[in-house]
Amino acid sequence: AQSVTQLGSHVSVSEGALVLLRCNYSSSVPPYLFWYVQYPNQGLQLLLKYTTGATLVKGINGFEAEFKKSETSFHLTKPSAHMSDAAEYFCAVSDPRGANSKLTFGKGITLSVRP
Amino acid sequence: ETGVTQSPTHLIKTRGQQVTLRCSSQSGHNTVSWYQQALGQGPQFIFQYYREEENGRGNFPPRFSGLQFPNYSSELNVNALELDDSALYLCASSSLAGGYEQYFGPGTRLTVT
Numbered sequence: 758a759q760s761v762t763q764l765g766s767h768v769s770v771s772e773g774a775l776v777l778l779r780c781n782y783s784s785s786v787p788p789y790l791f792w793y794v795q796y797p798n799q800g801l802q803l804l805l806k807y808t809t810g811a812t813l814v815k816g817i818n819g820f821e822a823e824f825k826k827s828e829t830s831f832h833l834t835k836p837s838a839h840m841s842d843a844a845e846y847f848c849a850v851s852d853p854r855g856a857n858s859k860l861t862f863g864k865g866i867t868l869s870v871r872p
Numbered sequence: 873e874t875g876v877t878q879s880p881t882h883l884i885k886t887r888g889q890q891v892t893l894r895c896s897s898q899s900g901h902n903t904v905s906w907y908q909q910a911l912g913q914g915p916q917f918i919f920q921y922y923r924e925e926e927n928g929r930g931n932f933p934p935r936f937s938g939l940q941f942p943n944y945s946s947e948l949n950v951n952a953l954e955l956d957d958s959a960l961y962l963c964a965s966s967s968l969a970g971g972y973e974q975y976f977g978p979g980t981r982l983t984v985t
Contacts, residue, residue: 800962800976847914857928858966862914
């Protein structure tokens with residue numbers, strides 16, 4: 758079985774500061790990894806994904822994440838936070854060898870951005 | 873290109889009733905997955921449909937059932953509603969059954985009283 762751990766439920770940063778949202782996963786096979794963002798009263802929007810190849814992946818809105826197999830981590834970063842980044846962020850994992858492409862999500866992290 | 877759409881947006885039902893939620897997949901996608909997102913939690917996988925067949929199910933009781941139609945749209949049916957079924961129900965479509973990113977609809981907010 759796969760699982761995702763997102764430590765802490767809330768992160769607060771100042772506008773212009775570095776954003777770092779942590780994600781650790783558990784998987785018996787090399788996983789596919791995803792970060793999604795959810796704005797209030799909306800569905801989930803894909804920020805970026807890792808499947809194979811380059812371990813540093815770039816996504817939309819200036820976000821990027823690095824797959825570190827040795828640390829079983831896939832932390833999300835952004836060099837400079839904008840007010841519009843305030844939202845809920847979910848890390849998710851799927852099994853590329855599984856019979857289906859179901860996503861297993863973490864509990865999510867709420868990002869607040871202070872002016 | 874039309875994205876994933878869901879209807880209705882909001883729904884209020886009474887315990888014991890039945891509900892049907894609908895989802896239209898993104899153009900070109902043949903796989904639909906349903907997730908339940910309780911307040912303050914991450915989405916939980918309910919089941920997935922691929923070419924009109926169930927293709928995997930999460931830890932949900934049989935009163936949660938689904939359908940996929942030839943145009944790849946889908947329904948989620950929940951019988952004998954319980955208070956704990958109150959949640960945001962998300963539909964996601966994807967282009968293949970394995971390992972590809974899923975595109976989510978805006979969700980249906982179900983409240984059971």
